[in-house]
Amino acid sequence: MVTLADRRADHIREVLHGREGQSLRIGRLNGALGTGMIKTVGPEGVTLRCSFAEAMPERPRADLLLAMPRPKAMKRLWAPLASLGVGRIILTNAQKVERYYFDSHVLEPAFYAEQLKEGLEQAMDTRMPEVSIHRQLKVLIEDELDTLAPDTFRIMADPSGSTRVTEALQENPHSRILLAVGPEGGWSEYERDLLAKRGFAAVGIGPRILRTDTACIALLAMVHDAARDARKR
Amino acid sequence: MVTLADRRADHIREVLHGREGQSLRIGRLNGALGTGMIKTVGPEGVTLRCSFAEAMPERPRADLLLAMPRPKAMKRLWAPLASLGVGRIILTNAQKVERYYFDSHVLEPAFYAEQLKEGLEQAMDTRMPEVSIHRQLKVLIEDELDTLAPDTFRIMADPSGSTRVTEALQENPHSRILLAVGPEGGWSEYERDLLAKRGFAAVGIGPRILRTDTACIALLAMVHDAARDARKR
Numbered sequence: 321m322v323t324l325a326d327r328r329a330d331h332i333r334e335v336l337h338g339r340e341g342q343s344l345r346i347g348r349l350n351g352a353l354g355t356g357m358i359k360t361v362g363p364e365g366v367t368l369r370c371s372f373a374e375a376m377p378e379r380p381r382a383d384l385l386l387a388m389p390r391p392k393a394m395k396r397l398w399a400p401l402a403s404l405g406v407g408r409i410i411l412t413n414a415q416k417v418e419r420y421y422f423d424s425h426v427l428e429p430a431f432y433a434e435q436l437k438e439g440l441e442q443a444m445d446t447r448m449p450e451v452s453i454h455r456q457l458k459v460l461i462e463d464e465l466d467t468l469a470p471d472t473f474r475i476m477a478d479p480s481g482s483t484r485v486t487e488a489l490q491e492n493p494h495s496r497i498l499l500a501v502g503p504e505g506g507w508s509e510y511e512r513d514l515l516a517k518r519g520f521a522a523v524g525i526g527p528r529i530l531r532t533d534t535a536c537i538a539l540l541a542m543v544h545d546a547a548r549d550a551r552k553r
Numbered sequence: 554m555v556t557l558a559d560r561r562a563d564h565i566r567e568v569l570h571g572r573e574g575q576s577l578r579i580g581r582l583n584g585a586l587g588t589g590m591i592k593t594v595g596p597e598g599v600t601l602r603c604s605f606a607e608a609m610p611e612r613p614r615a616d617l618l619l620a621m622p623r624p625k626a627m628k629r630l631w632a633p634l635a636s637l638g639v640g641r642i643i644l645t646n647a648q649k650v651e652r653y654y655f656d657s658h659v660l661e662p663a664f665y666a667e668q669l670k671e672g673l674e675q676a677m678d679t680r681m682p683e684v685s686i687h688r689q690l691k692v693l694i695e696d697e698l699d700t701l702a703p704d705t706f707r708i709m710a711d712p713s714g715s716t717r718v719t720e721a722l723q724e725n726p727h728s729r730i731l732l733a734v735g736p737e738g739g740w741s742e743y744e745r746d747l748l749a750k751r752g753f754a755a756v757g758i759g760p761r762i763l764r765t766d767t768a769c770i771a772l773l774a775m776v777h778d779a780a781r782d783a784r785k786r
Contacts, residue, residue, distance in 0.1 A: 528637065531632075538770055
């Protein structure tokens with residue numbers, strides 16, 4: 321039995337209109353999904369009797385390497401990323417990233433953990449994405465990436481890329497995919513070379529320039545869609 | 554010659570760091586793209602000498618039929634939709650749409666026109682999407698849709714859909730695609746039947762439940778990606 325008295329209780333009362341005896345899908349953070357049977361609903365809280373399945377949800381197959389966007393965009397992006405599904409979020413500096421972006425409160429673990437949880441709840445997932453923040457792209461790519469995201473199939477979104485995500489992933493022999501998304505102004509030529517040397521293949525989603533947050537959502541959804549397809553065969 | 558003194562002048566000064574003699578890509582609303590050569594940059598405004606190509610950009614091949622999301626979500630969605638590319642946005646009521654959503658200022662033309670323009674500028678497009686708002690889904694689907702979006706290949710996003718967007722569009726004999734996205738709580742069974750009878754095929758993007766705005770961005774991007782691919786063949 322568990323008694324909730326926070327926003328989850330509000331959600332059960334006001335959005336789900338929960339009544340005694342009703343069953344809800346629940347999940348334990350970094351644990352299993354299960355069922356919660358409502359025992360009582362009152363102004364002081366909601367009490368559930370919980371039972372959990374044994375297995376926890378599978379880890380999403382995609383990881384994201386993202387040049388830190390404007391804090392306002394990043395703030396809005398945490399929850400959608402978690403809802404689309406991402407195993408690891410690697411935030412990095414790049415030439416066209418402003419330094420002050422890294423001082424933003426949206427990079428504080430207490431802030432983004434709440435946002436990520438919201439996205440997980442939305443998608444009925446329980447696995448909190450791992451997050452790391454890197455101030456030096458070169459060090460990240462050359463020294464740290466193989467440990468952070470080992471044995472991944474690597475693609476980078478680039479306006480010059482004429483290969484579609486689906487095509488790129490068709491021949492993917494790996495179980496995990498690492499998607500790199502550049503800053504609003506794009507990767508510099510040096511950065512693109514750095515990534516290409518470490519195995520990132522350029523993919524494109526057409527001639528239109530998108531805001532980082534829009535591009536990230538579009539690309540991550542495409543990666544999952546393509547991975548789902550590849551698995552069917 | 555044209556002198557700008559609004560947020561476009563600010564953008565040229567502060568984001569693009571525009572200097573005399575520099576060329577910028579410009580466009581005329583619902584007209585051609587072109588080039589603007591900076592003549593003067595001053596605190597009172599920016600003067601450009603403009604030249605335009607003859608043709609205007611192609612109309613995006615996708616139209617969107619969207620059950621009105623929460624105003625907060627719709628507010629954020631206008632610009633991304635325009636940047637991804639959409640010919641027409643058809644907003645509709647549905648069983649799980651709250652009536653008060655339609656009273657929001659985010660549905661006022663003066664409000665959304667600004668948001669859409671921002672999205673077009675981002676994507677270097679000039680065609681303003683057409684927008685219409687419908688309070689009765691049945692009337693819309695049965696009586697108005699064939700006029701609003703004639704000769705379109707119709708798909709609806711549904712968690713039950715096991716066909717991928719790419720697969721659904723592979724056999725598409727039409728030049729335009731109409732994508733239907735339901736409310737946060739999904740279409741009702743009645744609504745799903747109504748759409749199915751009018752030719753909407755169900756497509757899915759996997760088991761995860763997404764917020765309407767995230768789903769819309771993901772789906773619209775996939776539709777364009779798939780349409781781009783179909784054209785290549």
